[in-house]
Amino acid sequence: MSSLTQEYITEKLQSKFEGAIQSIEMLHDFLTITVEKSSLKSIMKFLHDDESLNFHFLTTLCGLHFPDQAAQFGMMYQLHNMPANFRIRIKSFTNDSEPVFDTMSDIWPAANWQERETHDFYGFRFHGHPDMRRILNMDSLVGWPMRKEFPLEDPFRGDKDDKMFGR
């Protein structure tokens, strides 16, 4: 089992999901694969179900927002194969302004609250999620606080602006 390597994983994914893999990188020793949103769910299911890959543990997931990119919203998932001690990060981006991702809570129940948290922060919806409500913020909150345009502090406060520091 411990023979799980980066080459094996990428080869296996590329042969099965040809065209859906957008990029494969090693970021600080962490295998990061960006995939097409339409095949995200099937890739995740494959990573979980395939016996030689066996990514049985969902470490964490979170939303991402890059307003400068064409595909500005994204999801990040981290999976862990404990017997082989191999971790993998899957990312997927969309340019939809109101993104809907497929839920992972049927594969990993651990995704349930984390997806609710992502919904709470970013406003993404998760197709097939059993209980799509806000979780940490109050229900009456307007807007999605982790989106970059959501103001944090008094917007007139200038001492924390990058432009003050030549950036």
Added chain:
Amino acid sequence: MNSNKEILKEKEYTILNLGPTHPATHGIFQNVMKMDGELIVEAQPTIGYIHRAFEKLAERRPYNQITPITDRLNYCSSPINNMGWHMTVEKLAGIEIPKRVQYLRVIIMELARIADHIICNSVIGVDSGAMTGFLYVFQWREFIYEIYEELCGARLTTNIGRIGGLERDFTPLAWEKIHKLLKEFPEGLKEFENLLVRNRIFMDRTINCGPITAERALQYGFTGPNLRAAGVDYDVRVMNPYSGYEDFTFDIPLGTNGDTYDRFMVREQEMWQSLSIIRQAVEKLDKMEDKTTFHADVPNFFLPEKEDVYNTMEGLIYHFKIVMGETEMPKGEVYHAVEGGNGELGFYLVSDGGRTPYRLHFRRPCFIYYQAYPEMVKGAFLSDAILTMSSMNVIAGELDA
């Protein structure tokens, strides 16, 4: 022909609102419970009462100012959170930490683990009706806090250490206190164990209380003592060693049933392992020739001595750059995990080269495993549900971020 319809007697349930500020839940947790007499039919947890938007806050703060935020995650073992955060930034910036500093950090982190487990285990005792042990070991937590105080000046929200090392070296008094702890705490811990471990009442109350299978625990993303109590030997310190843990010898205690008693026992055994790790670290430090290093040589990140700030040009420049958050950070993304008091505490950091993180996500262990709570208490007595919750070591600060 009898046309009378069958009379269906509707079962009446009681809705019980446990929390948000119930003294038995040790924190701000609300559970709306559907009760059939004293049995729980359904539990619906509500969380977020002390949500402080840490992930958003972190996007507007320079790296060194995020350390105090991490204190307030799992406040029972804040030093582990602090160290985890420093190590994440060090990984991103490519800072090598000298061995001596790594071992000093290990001592701090293991002290924090002991303090964390003391609270959790003694509170299990309280919830099963044994107050004595709690008051007794609290003196030892107090003593560990005194050590923190000597190391960083604070007790609960420690803000201990800096990016690139520690803020100051261990003082002679700190060493004295650590040696006293190593000498006298085992005796205290043993006495605490004698009160509970083979206590008939305690065993009857905790065995088979809130059990979870290993398979289910993995699906729910359990980590830390809760997962190990179910029989899975996953420990970040061994799987992905950090801060020199690969140099230490220690066992990973395991349970079998994943019930409250096993969780209690796993934590109990872990405290002995932590003590052994601290002892090994002290030995290793004694053997080391280097007796003074307490930070890496990274002037871009580590504040210079005040004397240098006033008397040298470089000192002043570096001081200004660090305080104003002007240090260049590399672009990139990094994940770093540490074994926190209650599980794998992970930091997912995306940097765009700016003065603040572009995105910082905390993998908070108890937020992930608290999801399993309704399933674990279904069909159990209310009093067992209270015990199950305290044995899961759910910390409100970490749960709500």
